[in-house]
Each structure stands twice: as C-alpha cells, then as structure tokens.
Amino acid sequence: MTNITLTIIKPDAVKDGHAGAILDQITKAGFCVKALKLKQLSAVEAGQFYAVHKERPFYNDLVNYMCSGPVMPAILEKDNAVADFRVLIGATNPANADAGTIRKNFGKSIESNAIHGSDSDENAAIEGAFFFAGLEVC
C-alpha cells in the first residue's frame, strides 16, 4: 500500500465546469493535492495512457473522447489512496455508481464518466510519472 493515486478529471466534466466541485469533493474526503494541471492530450498521448485497453472494442472511442477537450490530471495523497479513491469515485459506469460518488454526481455514461482513478499502487506510480515531472510534484 502506498499513499499516492493519480486521477484525471475528464473532458466533459472540465467542459461543463465541474472541476471545482469535483476537487472540492476530493479534498473534503481527505485527499491532499500534490500536483495538478490542465492538459490537452493528443491522440498519441491518450492512446499511450490507455494502452492497457488497446485490444478492447471501446479503445478508439475512449482515445477520441479523452482528447476531445482539456483534462485535469492530479496526483493525490492520502493513507490507502488507491482503494479509498476508488470508493469515492464509484463504479466505472455512473448508472451503477453509489449515490454521492463522483461518477454518480457528475458522470454521464461509461465513457464520459467524469473521472479516472488508478487501479493499483504500481499503476499510480506509472500514471503519475506519465503526467508530471518530479519538479511538478509538491
């Protein structure tokens, strides 16, 4: 267990003006923001980030969606960060997410599900390094 996870506030949530409310919910849940930026991903960058899903039928749509507008990646710190953050964001499909979770509050569909959260400590480290250089992390 480490105390770091990587999140991305996705294009629709940024476009619709929900980034502030989402960050408020994240910090009120006890997560500390260690790094944060606004970033327009290219198709190549989005494809690299989601390379693990390359063989899935939704991969091309997912890549196109993730570069349809700016995203807000952030590194977050909290004890048991990966598992606690996945509880806070809820199920991948907002339709199945518990009431009060970020995806239930702000997600529109399984693709446009408002927010990403790392699924393991190992991937949190890889994903954090994908978006942020060491000097950008407090």
Ligand code: CMP
């Ligand atoms: P995320 O947590 O960012 O990780 C991979 C993303 O792929 C996931 O959120 C969803 O947005 C998307 N995804 C997963 N399953 C499907 C699916 N069946 N159809 C479309 N998109 C999906």
